[in-house]
Structures are given as structure tokens and as C-alpha cells.
Amino acid sequence: MNEREAVRRPLVLLPRVRKGPLHAVGRRVGLASLAVLAVVAAVYLGRDGYRDSADDDVSLLDAFYYATVSVSTTGYGDITPVSDSARIVNILFVTPVRVLFLIVLVGTTLEVLAERTRDDWRKSRWRARVRDHIVVTGYGTKGRSAIETLLTTGVPHDSIVVVDPDPRVVAEAAEAGLVGVVGDATRSSVLAQAGVPQAREIVVATARDDTAVLITLTARQLNPRAGIQASVRESENVPLLRQSGADHVVTSSEAAGRLLGVSTRDSNVGHVLEDLLDQGSGLDLVERPVAADEIGRNLSAVAQPTLAVVRDGRRLPFDHPGCEILQPGDRLIVARSIHREKPSGQV
Numbered sequence: 001m002n003e004r005e006a007v008r009r010p011l012v013l014l015p016r017v018r019k020g021p022l023h024a025v026g027r028r029v030g031l032a033s034l035a036v037l038a039v040v041a042a043v044y045l046g047r048d049g050y051r052d053s054a055d056d057d058v059s060l061l062d063a064f065y066y067a068t069v070s071v072s073t074t075g076y077g078d079i080t081p082v083s084d085s086a087r088i089v090n091i092l093f094v095t096p097v098r099v100l101f102l103i104v105l106v107g108t109t110l111e112v113l114a115e116r117t118r119d120d121w122r123k124s125r126w127r128a129r130v131r132d133h134i135v136v137t138g139y140g141t142k143g144r145s146a147i148e149t150l151l152t153t154g155v156p157h158d159s160i161v162v163v164d165p166d167p168r169v170v171a172e173a174a175e176a177g178l179v180g181v182v183g184d185a186t187r188s189s190v191l192a193q194a195g196v197p198q199a200r201e202i203v204v205a206t207a208r209d210d211t212a213v214l215i216t217l218t219a220r221q222l223n224p225r226a227g228i229q230a231s232v233r234e235s236e237n238v239p240l241l242r243q244s245g246a247d248h249v250v251t252s253s254e255a256a257g258r259l260l261g262v263s264t265r266d267s268n269v270g271h272v273l274e275d276l277l278d279q280g281s282g283l284d285l286v287e288r289p290v291a292a293d294e295i296g297r298n299l300s301a302v303a304q305p306t307l308a309v310v311r312d313g314r315r316l317p318f319d320h321p322g323c324e325i326l327q328p329g330d331r332l333i334v335a336r337s338i339h340r341e342k343p344s345g346q347v
Contacts, residue, residue: 031104035097039067042089049086053078070094071101126179130161132200137185137215139164139173142231142252143205147178161194186214188222196222204230204246209237213244220245283335290330299323304334 043050044063052058058066058079066079071094081087134150136143139162147160157177163185164170170180183190185206196202202219204212209232216230230246232238241249272283287310299306299318309316309323310331316323326332 028104032101035101035104036064036067036071039071039094039097040064042093043067046083046086046089049081049083049089051080051082053080071098073098073102127195130195131198133159133161133195133198134201134203135161135163135191135194135196135199135219136203136205137163137191137219138205138207139166139169139180140205140207143203146203146205161199163190163194186211186218188218191215191218191222196226199223199226201227201229204228206231209233209241213237213240216241216244216246283337285333286336287331287333290326290328290332294326295328295330297326299326302326302332302334304332304336306332306334308333 040060040063043058043066044060047058047063050058050062050066052062062079068074069076070090081090134155136147139147143162143164147162150160151157158179161179161181162170162173163181163183164173165182165184167182170182173180181190181194183193185191185194196219202223204215204219206212206215212230212232216228219226219228227248228246229248229250230241231250231252232241233252235251238249238251285307294302299309306318308318309320309326310333311322311327311329315333
């Protein structure tokens with residue numbers, strides 16, 4: 001089987017109950033105890049082949065004593081195998097059990113304790129510190145593109161949490177430096193694990209519109225203050241998303257269709273629009289506060305091309321009569337070229 005065929009094979013992930021470190025240690029202590037009891041049984045059944053330097057009689061207590069000192073590699077030498085059969089049992093059975101005992105009880109236990117305790121500590125520490133982060137539900141094409149744009153605009157990796165039901169894609173997100181949660185984002189318990197009640201923004205980037213509606217409803221119930229940006233395939237579902245609590249809804253299929261239409265009619269305009277959508281590639285649209293030296297001046301005095309002014313929560317186009325004179329508290333949506341030095345006042 002070549003490498004391409006191996007990649008196409010589905011990954012089978014069996015359900016597993018998550019146990020704590022103490023439970024894991026107890027289970028391994030139980031296995032080690034069973035190994036000791038097996039050696040006790042073998043020694044006691046062949047006790048005639050052993051010699052005790054104290055009284056030449058190997059009792060059940062002596063068998064337990066011999067098993068513990070042998071398996072733990074203490075080996076005082078007061079009880080020794082003297083017959084051929086007893087020595088064969090020690091070679092073929094007691095010695096492998098001794099090695100298995102050390103692996104199970106010492107090596108594995110310490111590794112599990114260190115790894116799981118460290119993992120639990122990191123998760124509890126993250127849950128205690130996570131605030132004002134961004135939760136992205138769905139790590140498909142839309143979710144990945146949204147995250148790439150966020151990272152390009154300066155959002156740190158540890159401020160983004162990915163929620164997806166597929167463990168494989170969540171593992172990819174974790175390898176990319178993001179926090180991942182495996183689960184159904186329509187369930188409040190899963191969103192709570194992702195810290196939605198403390199989140200600043202929630203991005204709904206699922207493949208199905210009905211799933212997007214359920215996620216939006218659940219997220220809005222958990223966090224009435226967070227901004228929710230949702231994506232749908234069909235425009236007829238936009239009002240439903242808005243009623244569910246989404247602040248902004250993007251119609252992915254129609255947006256792509258509009259871009260195709262513009263590119264067909266004016267190819268250069270289409271290229272510019274694609275450039276604006278691709279943050280960090282050339283031209284970017286950014287929102288910034290009005291600079292101190294721009295207050296009271298005309299909008300045409302702004303160094304960058306200004307498309308709109310945000311004033312008192314309202315978005316006013318650049319040709320709106322009220323935008324002629326800039327006021328304190330205004331925010332400007334401007335076009336910026338990454339090939340030029342950032343002008344004064346830009347963030």
C-alpha cells in the first residue's frame with residue numbers, strides 16, 4: 001500500500017473514558033499485584049525445588065516473601081531455587097514477570113503521572129485565565145480562512161479556540177498552535193468548555209445553515225454580550241440567523257457569486273476586491289480611530305483613502321453629508337497598503 005492510499009484510509013477512533021491520574025496509578029498497581037500473585041503461585045506449587053537457609057521449609061509466607069524480593073529485584077538470597085525445574089521456572093517465568101513488573105509499576109506509572117498531571121494542570125490554568133478570546137466553530141475552509149485572517153491582523157494564537165466534532169481536524173488546529181475542543185458546538189456543555197461565556201467574539205463557520213442557527217442560539221444564550229459573526233450558504237436563512245442572535249451574517253454562496261459577476265464584468269475590480277479580502281497581501285481594509293490632528297478637519301484631509309466613518313455606532317459612507325468634518329470618537333474605515341509605511345494615527 002502506497003502513501004496516498006494510506007492517507008485515504010479512514011481513521012478509526014474508538015470511544016475512551018477519560019480517567020484521572022490516581023485511577024491510572026491504581027490500575028497499574030493492580031496489574032503489578034496480579035504479577036506478584038502469579039509468581040507466588042508458581043513458587044508455592046514448586047516449593048520442593050526451593051531451599052530456605054533458615055529452616056529448609058518453604059511455606060506460603062516464604063513464597064510471598066520470595067516473590068516480592070524477586071520481582072522487586074531486591075534478592076536477599078536466603079531462599080534460592082535448587083532444582084532444575086525451579087530454575088527453569090525462574091528463567092522462563094519469574095524473570096519476564098520481574099521485567100514486566102518494573103515496566104508497569106515504575107516506568108509507566110511515573111510517565112502517566114507526569115504527563116496527565118501536567119496536561120490537567122495546563123487545562124485548568126488555561127480555563128482560569130482565558131478571557132476575551134475568539135471561538136471559531138468549524139475548522140473547515142471557512143473556519144481556516146477566518147483564522148488565517150485573524151492571525152494576519154495580529155490576533156495571537158492563544159486567543160483563538162477551535163470547536164469541531166472531528167478529532168482529526170482539531171488535532172491539526174492544535175498542531176497549528178491553537179486551542180482545540182472536540183465536540184458538537186450545538187451543545188452548551190461543549191461551548192462552555194471552549195470558554196464561550198467569557199469570549200469576546202464567536203465565529204460560526206459550519207457547513208450547514210441549520211447547524212449555524214443552533215450554534216448561534218446556544219452561544220447567544222451563554223454569552224449575551226459577545227459579538228457573533230455567522231456564515232450561511234443561502235440568503236433566505238439570514239433573517240433566521242439574525243433573529244437567533246447573530247450580529248453579522250455573511251452569505252458565502254452569494255458573496256462568491258457577486259465576486260464572480262464583478263470579475264466577469266470588470267476583471268481589475270475583481271482583482272482589487274480579492275486583494276482587499278486577503279488580509280496582508282497588498283491592500284487591506286482596516287478600522288482605526290480618528291487621529292488627534294485629524295479632528296475638526298475635512299474627510300478629504302485623511303492620508304489614506306477613506307470608505308466610511310463609524311460615528312455613534314452608525315456606519316456612514318464617505319459621501320454622507322455628516323462625514324465632512326471629523327469629530328472626536330469617530331472611527332475611520334480606510335484602505336491601507338502594506339507596501340507603504342503606516343501613517344500617523346493608524347493602529
